[in-house]
Amino acid sequence: MNKTFQFLSFSDPNVQFVVIGTMILGATAALVGSFSFLRKRALVGDAIAHSILPGVCLSFMVTGSKNPLYLIIGAFITGWLSLILIDAITRTTKLKSDTSIGIILSVFFGIGILLLTSIQHSGNASQAGLDKFLFGKAASLTRDDIYVFGSIAIVLVILVLVFYKEFKLISFNPEYAKVIGLPVKFLEFLLATITVLAVAVGIQAVGVVLMAALLITPASGARFWTNRLGTMILISTLFGAISGFLGSYISYIAPAMPTGPWIVMCLSLLTVGSIWFAPKTGMLSKFRVQRENQRKILIENVLKLFYHLGERQGQFNSERSFEELHDSRDLKVNELEKGLKLLEKQNWIREKESNWVITNSGLTEAKRVIKLHRLWEMYLNQRLKLQPDHVHNDAEAIEHIITPELEKQLEKELDYPEKDPHESIIPYTE
Amino acid sequence: MVSIETHNLTVSYNRRPVLWNIDFEIPSGNIVGIIGPNGSGKTTLLKAIMGLVPTSSGYVKIFDKPLDQVRERISYVPQRESVDWDFPASVMDIVLMGRYRKSNLMKRLTKADKDIAAEALEKVNMLEYSNRQISQLSGGQQQRVFIARSLAQGADLYIMDEPFVGVDAATEEAILNLLSDMKKEGKTVVVVHHDLQTAKDYFDWIVLLNTRMVAAGPKEEIFKEKLLQEAYGGKLNVLSKVGDLMKEKAFNVRERN
Numbered sequence: 001m002n003k004t005f006q007f008l009s010f011s012d013p014n015v016q017f018v019v020i021g022t023m024i025l026g027a028t029a030a031l032v033g034s035f036s037f038l039r040k041r042a043l044v045g046d047a048i049a050h051s052i053l054p055g056v057c058l059s060f061m062v063t064g065s066k067n068p069l070y071l072i073i074g075a076f077i078t079g080w081l082s083l084i085l086i087d088a089i090t091r092t093t094k095l096k097s098d099t100s101i102g103i104i105l106s107v108f109f110g111i112g113i114l115l116l117t118s119i120q121h122s123g124n125a126s127q128a129g130l131d132k133f134l135f136g137k138a139a140s141l142t143r144d145d146i147y148v149f150g151s152i153a154i155v156l157v158i159l160v161l162v163f164y165k166e167f168k169l170i171s172f173n174p175e176y177a178k179v180i181g182l183p184v185k186f187l188e189f190l191l192a193t194i195t196v197l198a199v200a201v202g203i204q205a206v207g208v209v210l211m212a213a214l215l216i217t218p219a220s221g222a223r224f225w226t227n228r229l230g231t232m233i234l235i236s237t238l239f240g241a242i243s244g245f246l247g248s249y250i251s252y253i254a255p256a257m258p259t260g261p262w263i264v265m266c267l268s269l270l271t272v273g274s275i276w277f278a279p280k281t282g283m284l285s286k287f288r289v290q291r292e293n294q295r296k297i298l299i300e301n302v303l304k305l306f307y308h309l310g311e312r313q314g315q316f317n318s319e320r321s322f323e324e325l326h327d328s329r330d331l332k333v334n335e336l337e338k339g340l341k342l343l344e345k346q347n348w349i350r351e352k353e354s355n356w357v358i359t360n361s362g363l364t365e366a367k368r369v370i371k372l373h374r375l376w377e378m379y380l381n382q383r384l385k386l387q388p389d390h391v392h393n394d395a396e397a398i399e400h401i402i403t404p405e406l407e408k409q410l411e412k413e414l415d416y417p418e419k420d421p422h423e424s425i426i427p428y429t430e
Numbered sequence: 431m432v433s434i435e436t437h438n439l440t441v442s443y444n445r446r447p448v449l450w451n452i453d454f455e456i457p458s459g460n461i462v463g464i465i466g467p468n469g470s471g472k473t474t475l476l477k478a479i480m481g482l483v484p485t486s487s488g489y490v491k492i493f494d495k496p497l498d499q500v501r502e503r504i505s506y507v508p509q510r511e512s513v514d515w516d517f518p519a520s521v522m523d524i525v526l527m528g529r530y531r532k533s534n535l536m537k538r539l540t541k542a543d544k545d546i547a548a549e550a551l552e553k554v555n556m557l558e559y560s561n562r563q564i565s566q567l568s569g570g571q572q573q574r575v576f577i578a579r580s581l582a583q584g585a586d587l588y589i590m591d592e593p594f595v596g597v598d599a600a601t602e603e604a605i606l607n608l609l610s611d612m613k614k615e616g617k618t619v620v621v622v623h624h625d626l627q628t629a630k631d632y633f634d635w636i637v638l639l640n641t642r643m644v645a646a647g648p649k650e651e652i653f654k655e656k657l658l659q660e661a662y663g664g665k666l667n668v669l670s671k672v673g674d675l676m677k678e679k680a681f682n683v684r685e686r687n
Contacts, residue, residue: 176506
């Protein structure tokens with residue numbers, strides 16, 4: 001608890017650097033990554049991230065310094081080179097883009113590891129810490145880092161804001177942009193450049209290996225919450241920043257925990273949470289719809305039992321025992337019990353000395369379902385030319401979903417038939 | 431005035447020509463159908479006209495000028511399936527894209543742009559859907575959104591790729607009404623279409639295509655048994671063998687490139 005307070009008070013300047021740094025990195029990667037996600041280039045980000053390692057190493061070998069600005073310049077050059085090569089391979093050979101991404105990613109990463117190993121064995125004392133680029137060094141961000149990242153982040157945000165509408169168009173329909181004479185090549189170049197920059201900056205926090213997660217995961221989670229591009233990018237950026245914050249917090253209260261991987265863990269949790277809990281599009285909400293459907297089907301089916309028994313005996317409002325109901329349709333005991341309970345709650349049936357009676361409103365509802373069933377059988381028979389013995393199962397399902405508008409249309413189109421294809425009477429309520 | 435002129439236009443994929451020496455002129459103010467069997471190069475012809483695919487020989491002129499000088503006078507309605515309709519955008523967002531141009535690069539759209547987009551949506555009877563997510567539209571509605579986008583652009587030449595494929599009767603009628611309105615305003619509309627049955631009713635000028643141009647002209651001159659037979663009777667044997675050979679030997683369609 002004490003540690004939480006220390007963390008939140010920001011009294012330790014190192015905490016400030018780490019928290020601000022990781023939040024900036026998470027947010028910029030998420031902002032730029034939204035466009036990679038929409039352009040279906042998720043794996044390109046991964047390739048750039050891996051290709052940046054040789055750039056970092058080369059830049060260190062040339063300058064002998066670990067100044068973040070120099071390293072980012074080196075990272076930027078090889079990151080861009082990888083993009084150009086992926087594009088060239090896809091364009092000039094038979095290989096498809098997934099293959100060329102795979103080739104470039106592994107070749108560049110291989111060279112990077114090669115250079116890194118040779119630097120480590122060179123005896124140069126200042127090289128210590130260069131290997132942090134593999135898994136990130138978020139916990140040791142410094143004031144200088146923050147200045148460099150902050151400036152780059154501001155440039156990226158301004159570029160995205162200024163070219164927002166053009167980026168939207170080239171993500172949705174680049175051919176159209178070309179036809180109306182927009183400088184698509186330039187815009188694509190710009191978007192690629194800011195992606196490389198965001199990756200070059202982001203690997204400082206989470207490292208080469210986990211960078212793709214920082215780029216793509218926030219956008220994929222955000223997509224579940226909205227259908228608006230602007231809102232999606234905002235949520236995605238927020239996810240990135242929140243994860244940066246949480247990652248630093250966790251590694252602060254538990255010093256054995258690495259910051260970068262925890263940032264990615266938090267991001268993944270946010271995304272998995274979105275997949276499950278987002279309204280309408282989330283899995284839970286889909287399950288709920290399914291459950292509602294099953295409930296509606298059960299209620300209406302049990303209600304139909306009362307109608308069918310009444311129709312057979314010419315007496316709708318007699319009392320029915322559980323056994324009588326159970327014998328007349330293939331329903332499990334617990335299903336029937338549940339259905340009766342739900343019907344009673346709706347006041348469509350009432351209990352009378354451990355028997356059941358259908359109410360007036362229940363009878364109206366039952367007639368509606370029966371009518372829809374028989375109308376649909378009629379429709380299948382007349383319009384789809386199905387034989388009377390082929391229409392029942394279809395109608396069993398469709399009766400539960402037809403809306404009042406469709407109901408009217410059906411009645412009109414079939415001209416209020418009196419009987420269904422099995423010669424049963426179609427009950428109209430008014 | 432001539433709206434589109436192609437001169438000896440040849441387009442190749444992997445060096446095999448998919449269009450051989452296409453040569454025609456389309457006078458302005460017509461509804462033009464580009465007709466031909468599957469794989470006859472109709473879409474490729476459209477893309478070559480708009481500079482979306484590289485040409486191996488010949489040239490295209492639009493309103494007597496090179497394409498790049500008149501781009502803003504051309505509007506394009508791509509095939510519906512060519513984009514991902516799951517993209518997070520509303521109907522209005524898409525139609526507003528018709529107002530994007532070089533001159534408002536980096537700038538926000540204005541109220542006037544929004545009014546023009548709304549008017550375009552009304553013309554295709556989709557104004558009440560302007561806040562609808564594009565993923566919730568039917569095929570016909572998607573097509574109408576694309577057409578509204580191109581109307582919002584306010585062009586003189588409209589190029590549409592298979593706008594009648596997979597649309598409902600209401601959409602078909604809306605598109606046909608629009609076409610005749612556009613003709614009245616003196617606009618030229620070029621439509622790729624694969625259905626010979628309806629082509630006769632829809633268009634007044636026809637380009638008949640089957641990797642080479644079979645005929646081009648007013649529809650009365652084109653809808654002749656002999657010409658249709660020629661276009662739909664299969665590919666020219668020697669021509670396609672030469673094409674295959676060029677691909678195999680990596681040979682260019684011109685001696686010098």
